[in-house]
Amino acid sequence: MSLVGRSDRSRSRSAARVSRGGLLFVALTWLLLSLYPNPLVLGRSIQNLRHIELDPAAVAELADRLPDSPQRIEQIVKQRVVPYAYDWSTEGVPWYFPTTAEVLRRGAGDCESRAVVLASIFSVKGIPHELKMSFDHIWVDYPGKIPNEAESDALAIGRSVDGSPFGLHWPRELNAWEELRAQVELLWLPMPLARELLLFMGLALVCSWNALGASARTRYGVSSLATEWRCHRLPPAVAAGECSRRVRSVERGISGGACE
Numbered sequence: 001m002s003l004v005g006r007s008d009r010s011r012s013r014s015a016a017r018v019s020r021g022g023l024l025f026v027a028l029t030w031l032l033l034s035l036y037p038n039p040l041v042l043g044r045s046i047q048n049l050r051h052i053e054l055d056p057a058a059v060a061e062l063a064d065r066l067p068d069s070p071q072r073i074e075q076i077v078k079q080r081v082v083p084y085a086y087d088w089s090t091e092g093v094p095w096y097f098p099t100t101a102e103v104l105r106r107g108a109g110d111c112e113s114r115a116v117v118l119a120s121i122f123s124v125k126g127i128p129h130e131l132k133m134s135f136d137h138i139w140v141d142y143p144g145k146i147p148n149e150a151e152s153d154a155l156a157i158g159r160s161v162d163g164s165p166f167g168l169h170w171p172r173e174l175n176a177w178e179e180l181r182a183q184v185e186l187l188w189l190p191m192p193l194a195r196e197l198l199l200f201m202g203l204a205l206v207c208s209w210n211a212l213g214a215s216a217r218t219r220y221g222v223s224s225l226a227t228e229w230r231c232h233r234l235p236p237a238v239a240a241g242e243c244s245r246r247v248r249s250v251e252r253g254i255s256g257g258a259c260e
Contacts, residue, residue: 017210027206034199036093048097052116052131052163055100056124059117062104063124070127070142074118082107082114086190094187110186111138123162131160134171136182 085108103113134155154173158166
């Protein structure tokens with residue numbers, strides 16, 4: 001086999017394969033688009049979290065009808081104003097940090113939704129408060145609030161006062177297994193079945209791309225046809241010498257030749 005044929009076959013194989021870096025990029029892109037078909041939603045969510053805007057005007061009318069007890073207000077908000085719903089149900093994505101107006105418009109939401117509405121109401125009524133965040137939960141703390149297993153200073157990783165950005169720190173208590181379980185429960189289990197299938201089928205295709213390509217080249221001669229196409233692009237003198245045998249072989253349906 002000539003050096004030209006050997007080099008040509010090597011280029012054919014390398015051109016047909018996708019590098020690991022390329023496959024990783026495609027896999028991450030597919031993951032992002034499967035979870036956030038509109039990536040701008042994720043960007044808007046991050047922006048809302050970084051710059052929390054409490055909206056007293058949006059809840060002013062509602063606040064006038066509520067009692068002054070912060071405990072009672074929290075109870076009403078959770079039971080009537082913002083019934084619990086996963087972001088998959090309200091936004092069609094695994095995680096979204098909404099504005100107060102968005103929550104009131106949808107009429108349901110998860111802990112972030114409840115927190116921004118409750119904090120906005122407290123701002124109208126002049127009740128001291130601050131937002132606190134753990135790895136899997138956000139809540140509103142206020143004087144007289146009784147800590148529970150999900151809302152305590154020991155679990156907090158950040159706090160925000162009057163809409164300021166969260167100041168982050170490591171929690172005093174952390175159960176890695178419980179945090180993992182909570183994330184699966186919040187982000188994965190509510191995921192629609194169709195989106196799960198779309199995600200896994202796409203990732204499976206990406207991971208097996210090179211193997212499927214090699215199988216197709218072996219079975220259908222894709223590599224040989226691609227090589228012949230390049231042979232036809234060579235200068236006439238080279239094509240007559242090195243590639244003419246390959247052309248004749250393909251026409252007869254025989255595998256082999258200098259350019260294989």
